[in-house]
Amino acid sequence: MARPKSTLEVIPSARRLIRSLRDVGYDFRHAVADLIDNSIAAGASSIAIDMKFDGKDSFLRIADNGAGMNGTTITEAMRFGTERDYEADELGKFGLGLKTASLSQCSRLTVGSRTDRNAKRIEARQWDLAHVEKSNRWEIIDVPADERPDALVEPLRNATGTVILWELMDRVLGYKIPWGDRARTGFLRLADELDQHLGMVFHRFLTGEARRRKKLRITLNGTTVEAWDPFARDEKATIQLPSKQLEIHGDDGPGLVAYTPCILPAQERFSSLKAFNRYAGPGKWNYQQGFYIYRADRMIQSGGWSYMRTSDEHTKLARVALDFWPDLDSAFDLNVAKARVNLPADLKTQLQPHVEQLVKQARKVYSPPSADPPAPAPRGTPAPSPSGGDSGRGSSGHGDGRQSPQPSGGGAPAGPRLAHIGNAINNAASEAGESAALKRIRKALKSQHPETATEIGW
CATH class of the missing domain: 3.30.565.10 (Histidine kinase-like ATPase, C-terminal domain)
Incomplete structure (x- = not known):
């Protein structure tokens, strides 16, 4: 014994x-x-x-x-x-x-x-x-x-x-x-x-x-406190796509994750400018695209693509609800503050083709094809700039009204030439649960170094 x-x-x-x-x-x-x-x-x-x-x-x-x-x-x-x-x-x-x-x-x-x-x-x-x-x-x-x-x-x-x-x-x-x-x-x-x-x-x-x-x-x-629905379901032009059930495994066995995608309307198809600005969300359009992850109906993550892809101006209308229940907590690596999760590897594998299809559709909604080809310019008319000569919504435009990037040497403003850096910082702050701190940093940078803020798309 x-x-x-x-x-x-x-x-x-x-x-x-x-x-x-x-x-x-x-x-x-x-x-x-x-x-x-x-x-x-x-x-x-x-x-x-x-x-x-x-x-x-x-x-x-x-x-x-x-x-x-x-x-x-x-x-x-x-x-x-x-x-x-x-x-x-x-x-x-x-x-x-x-x-x-x-x-x-x-x-x-x-x-x-x-x-x-x-x-x-x-x-x-x-x-x-x-x-x-x-x-x-x-x-x-x-x-x-x-x-x-x-x-x-x-x-x-x-x-x-x-x-x-x-x-x-x-x-x-x-x-x-x-x-x-x-x-x-x-x-x-x-x-x-x-x-x-x-x-x-x-x-x-x-x-x-x-x-x-x-x-x-x-x-x-x-x-x-008023509810904020990230999927703008009360807007007639919102595209609600079919939901799917994806099976993954946690410590307590298999469980289901619900994948529910949608594509919000382009600005001109919203019921009003007020509605468009409201559904931009706390972090605004680029920051709020991506996954909205819910645990037992309570939101844990609000936007961001969880390292599956980078945020893109042209896909900012794409949003996805991912729902799981507490029996899958171990698979999602939920932190103590319930402010961050990590997507399981097998879930990412299953999500990849669905996300690719979603962002493809979102790009079409963001930049619908022109119904009529542009009329040929009269002989002797200067050629338009590579950006299309328009600061409005286009294949390389920005929904917040900033000028599109211009090639060096042209007469147009340079615009946010390093916007991808700003997007990367936004995404990193989202994943770390530090969006409030980043908001204050952005405000200070705009005040003290406006040129740098413009360079990175802020």
């Missing part, structure tokens, strides 16, 4: 590890979206997000009308690597999201919850990084009733549900003067970006299309 092994429990240093867990890859938008996942899992039909700017006392609050949690459940929910089972279609996965998403943005996370309409009992627990730094222990605080901030308690006074409160938002208000105009402007900008992001990521839930879910309402500072 084998002797039992001698073991020693080694508990990580709370002070050191919790600092590291703040840097697992969340940005502000993805951190908030991860918390929305929890509200959906709790059966919420209404989620209210409030962002209040008040210098160092600024806070973010997420209040839902879900089932709520009792004391035992809320304590377990605050554990890193919580021990719970997830349903097959549930949006959670790692048992880390509530903590890692929140502490990536703030240094004090408080969660309050109420389960019984007939009883006013509210449970509240808190991670305070200052306390962890001092004690070096994995301790949460059971917040007594007389120390709970009004921002936490107010939504629960007359309703059941859960409230998440971020305070001491050091990662959000990273300014030397946190109460200054720059900090305020940055805070408001984040609210605008969050509104767009949530409308995109949860658009199927907001419209009631998500399977086995009730219709969801999200408000941000009292304003309803």
Whole structure:
């Protein structure tokens, strides 16, 4: 009979590890979206997000009308690597999201919850990084009733549900003067970006299309978040192509990925210029082409071709929905922030011919053949430039109105001669989940070095 092994429990240093867990890859938008996942899992039909700017006392609050949690459940929910089972279609996965998403943005996370309409009992627990730094222990605080901030308690006074409160938002208000105009402007900008992001990521839930879910309402500072459908299905000229089911293998066996392609209309065929600009998306047309990857109806990736091809001005109208369920998480290499996936090799192989056919059709929609050949120029008329002499939509034009590239030596402007570099940077930022950072970089480059921005097509 084998002797039992001698073991020693080694508990990580709370002070050191919790600092590291703040840097697992969340940005502000993805951190908030991860918390929305929890509200959906709790059966919420209404989620209210409030962002209040008040210098160092600024806070973010997420209040839902879900089932709520009792004391035992809320304590377990605050554990890193919580021990719970997830349903097959549930949006959670790692048992880390509530903590890692929140502490990536703030240094004090408080969660309050109420389960019984007939009883006013509210449970509240808190991670305070200052306390962890001092004690070096994995301790949460059971917040007594007389120390709970009004921002936490107010939504629960007359309703059941859960409230998440971020305070001491050091990662959000990273300014030397946190109460200054720059900090305020940055805070408001984040609210605008969050509104767009949530409308995109949860658009199927907001419209009631998500399977086995009730219709969801999200408000941000009292304003309803509007769903953004990347496939413009309400436009008559949108071409919706047949869906296909592709089989791949994960750790739990085979599973199906739904491939649903579409081609959006060219600008002149949209119902209005306003509609055309709206469906351009947060990153605009070139950036938003490609794959929209959904896990259990929740968007994980918004655009980009996942290294299967580069983005091209002439294929910017092509968009594809790829749907998979959590049983294929291992195959897609889903990251903790649920902001990035990698397409499995066998899926790429199956997708390749479908994508090639799609982009071929998208090019035709972008640049339809001319119905009549051009009339011959009168004798003595100068020949047109190689670009066609027109800055409008054409085989080498740009949908954002920029001039097409011109050969050196001609009389026309040079245009974005290195546009492929700009596209490559856009794609890389998309894959890394850093589109918000890139947006700020583009703005700064246009302001400080406009010639360089023009060179690379920005």
